[in-house]
Amino acid sequence: MTTNRIGFRQFKNKLVKSEEVSIVVDSNILIAYYDEIHSSHELVRNFLKEIDSITKINFFTTVTTKAEFLDYQRRRFLSEGLLDLVDEYNARIPISTVARFAINTVKGRRNDRQKKEDQKSNKNPEHEFDSRVAYFTDSEIKEVKKAFRARDIEDETGWLKVCETFLRDRLVKQEAHIDEFCEYLSPHKEDQKALFVDRHVDWKKATSISTTSGMSYSDSLILNMLLHTKIDYIMTLDYDMVYAAAVSAQDKWVILPDDRIKGFKATLKGIQ
């Protein structure tokens, strides 16, 4: 039984100069590529740089994936900004005791998470450092946001100014760069007409993909979209995506780091 998994090296060797290739990218590829603390950052960065220098690669993704990436960056920029408020700008910006306490509380939790993740990585070199632990969770950001609300004042001027200072411009600019990096698959776009096998995307099939292997619904949306196109490749770092593609998208190729291919052999034995 042949597999539908192809390693970075093998994929790169297959590329022919002047032959255009289209690839759908998963959110974890975008995150690893743009976040230096991600354990696969160097690997993904070098790979993308190399294949981009060989031939023209058209990167595609879905708007859901774009949202996942921008949401990661939102948490990242807000976390870095809030941490700077109690560290780098501590003397210059007189935030209230309540706000300082809220930031330091979530900072403590963040530090604990990061420490545990570091310990796991030190213990097991194969452990993937989860870069998300370095940033505040959504509920932690909300906790801090509430501390910024001025008492008996209806609007949240303080918090809005924090967002304007640390988040707004950076995320707006990054969105423009991501829009340049990849195209968003849509059966409604006339210029993508030729890409689709079926322009009537059946969203119920996403539910079927999700319920077959138990993968997240947002991941099944991207796999479902891929199945409606003529695009042959999807690039991912995610075990769940590889698993679901082995079960529900056997005609598509999954591009993944070379060292992970071996790891899937045992669990996917009998399927592929």
Place this chain on the structure above:
Amino acid sequence: MNKTRRSLEEIYKDMDAINKSKPTDKQIDELAVVIRKINEENEGQDSSDSDRKIARSDSDNFAME
């Protein structure tokens, strides 16, 4: 679909510069002004709250007398 894009490396450098960027001095000063204003409003609110409490307690005492 066949949009032209710069090389991935060029886009990467722009993204990386944003990732590493910090607010300008002007932005930090503006934020400091807003935060200071809110703190003052809060302090004003605290003192008017406590004035109201004192007034209420005075009138309660007066009523009891």
